[in-house]
Amino acid sequence: MERSNVDLWVGVFVAAGIGALLFLALKAGNVDSIMKAEGYKVSAEFDNIGGLKAKAPVKSAGVIVGRVESVTFNNQSLRALVQLNLDKQFQFPADSSVSILTSGLLGDQFVGIDPGGALENLEGGDRVRITQSAIVLEKVIGQFLYGKMSEKNTD
Amino acid sequence: MTFVRKMLSRLGRASIDSIWKLGEASVFMGRVVSRSSIILRRPSLLVAEIHFAGVLSLVIIIVSGLFVGLVLGLQGYETLKRYGSTGAVGTLVALSLVRELGPVVSALLFASRAGSAITAKIGIMKTTEQLSAMEMMAVDPHARVVAPMFWGGFISMPLLAAIFSAMGIVGGYLITVVVIGVDSGAFWSQMQTSVDFHHDILNGVIKSVVFGTAVSAIAVYEGYASVPTAEGVSRAVTRTVVTSALAVLALDFVLTAFMFTGAH
Numbered sequence: 001m002e003r004s005n006v007d008l009w010v011g012v013f014v015a016a017g018i019g020a021l022l023f024l025a026l027k028a029g030n031v032d033s034i035m036k037a038e039g040y041k042v043s044a045e046f047d048n049i050g051g052l053k054a055k056a057p058v059k060s061a062g063v064i065v066g067r068v069e070s071v072t073f074n075n076q077s078l079r080a081l082v083q084l085n086l087d088k089q090f091q092f093p094a095d096s097s098v099s100i101l102t103s104g105l106l107g108d109q110f111v112g113i114d115p116g117g118a119l120e121n122l123e124g125g126d127r128v129r130i131t132q133s134a135i136v137l138e139k140v141i142g143q144f145l146y147g148k149m150s151e152k153n154t155d
Numbered sequence: 156m157t158f159v160r161k162m163l164s165r166l167g168r169a170s171i172d173s174i175w176k177l178g179e180a181s182v183f184m185g186r187v188v189s190r191s192s193i194i195l196r197r198p199s200l201l202v203a204e205i206h207f208a209g210v211l212s213l214v215i216i217i218v219s220g221l222f223v224g225l226v227l228g229l230q231g232y233e234t235l236k237r238y239g240s241t242g243a244v245g246t247l248v249a250l251s252l253v254r255e256l257g258p259v260v261s262a263l264l265f266a267s268r269a270g271s272a273i274t275a276k277i278g279i280m281k282t283t284e285q286l287s288a289m290e291m292m293a294v295d296p297h298a299r300v301v302a303p304m305f306w307g308g309f310i311s312m313p314l315l316a317a318i319f320s321a322m323g324i325v326g327g328y329l330i331t332v333v334v335i336g337v338d339s340g341a342f343w344s345q346m347q348t349s350v351d352f353h354h355d356i357l358n359g360v361i362k363s364v365v366f367g368t369a370v371s372a373i374a375v376y377e378g379y380a381s382v383p384t385a386e387g388v389s390r391a392v393t394r395t396v397v398t399s400a401l402a403v404l405a406l407d408f409v410l411t412a413f414m415f416t417g418a419h
């Protein structure tokens with residue numbers, strides 16, 4: 001094959017390869033994880049986090065506003081300590097509450113933020129006071145069965 | 156007693172031989188890499204080898220990627236349908252391609268399409284004494300022939316793997332969204348929330364770079380070390396494909412164990 005032809009095809013090949021990588025990064029992956037948007041960290045303690053994992057989304061009103069940074073156990077309070085990394089462009093009142101929710105019936109768990117009414121906003125390093133733990137399906141079923149049984153006994 | 160002695164000494168000979176061969180291959184690769192500056196002085200050599208290893212493998216990679224994506228989409232849809240979460244099929248297709256199938260399958264195809272061709276080319280140059288002729292003319296065949304081939308494979312492989320993964324996702328999209336009718340928004344958005352750039356895509360690229368290095372190194376070494384006869388070259392080509400396939404799968408296990416285990 002002619003030299004210029006070889007050059008052309010190699011150019012096409014390299015361009016296609018880089019194009020495929022860009023396609024994977026932009027269309028298949030999430031772009032915001034490349035940018036590493038400037039964020040601020042907020043912590044919250046839960047009695048039970050269920051199956052929450054690091055990198056799970058943090059949503060408010062259904063919109064992703066950040067990601068779970070880490071999940072650890074606080075040995076002083078004996079509760080789960082969750083670090084949230086929130087996007088700087090989203091500000092929440094200081095008395096907002098966080099809860100652990102499930103997308104769909106068996107979907108992944110994520111953290112939901114319900115904004116409060118305070119005038120000051122949450123800042124980096126703050127701790128969210130009002131938290132609601134994950135609903136553990138086994139516990140709910142257990143309570144339901146227990147309720148049914150006690151109902152029967154009173155009849 | 157003599158039988159045990161014979162078996163033991165045979166085992167010892169095999170061990171020494173394989174270690175000796177490993178050392179020989181390392182010395183050879185060291186020599187090739189240390190004389191690679193020729194690809195900066197004469198880039199046209201490298202371009203020709205990228206054409207030989209990459210462009211000529213493009214058709215098989217595109218077609219295989221498309222079909223792997225089609226099959227993944229179909230199988231994933233059939234399974235996810237039972238749980239009523241067919242929107243997650245995009246996640247399934249993208250993660251399995253980007254993390255595993257893209258790098259591994261394209262490395263296996265690359266070994267059988269380009270690796271075998273590289274071995275055959277070098278082997279036949281050796282058989283027809285072209286390499287000796289170069290040495291006679293004070294041209295170093297490591298630099299003139301082997302180094303561009305090695306780097307050509309090294310550069311081509313990650314690009315081929317990326318093309319394979321992208322084509323697979325397109326295939327999965329075609330079969331599930333266009334043909335079956337899964338919601339297009341759910342397909343892309345679920346994929347985007349679960350495919351992480353650093354954790355999934357970058358690790359996939361690292362894998363394909365490692366596989367490309369391994370396959371190219373095996374291919375050029377087997378060609379250079381082949382017995383210069385018709386049969387010797389044919390055996391060298393077979394060894395390239397078999398060794399590359401085993402090396403890719405073993406390396407894949409090790410890399411996966413490092414990359415994708417732990418708290419995620």
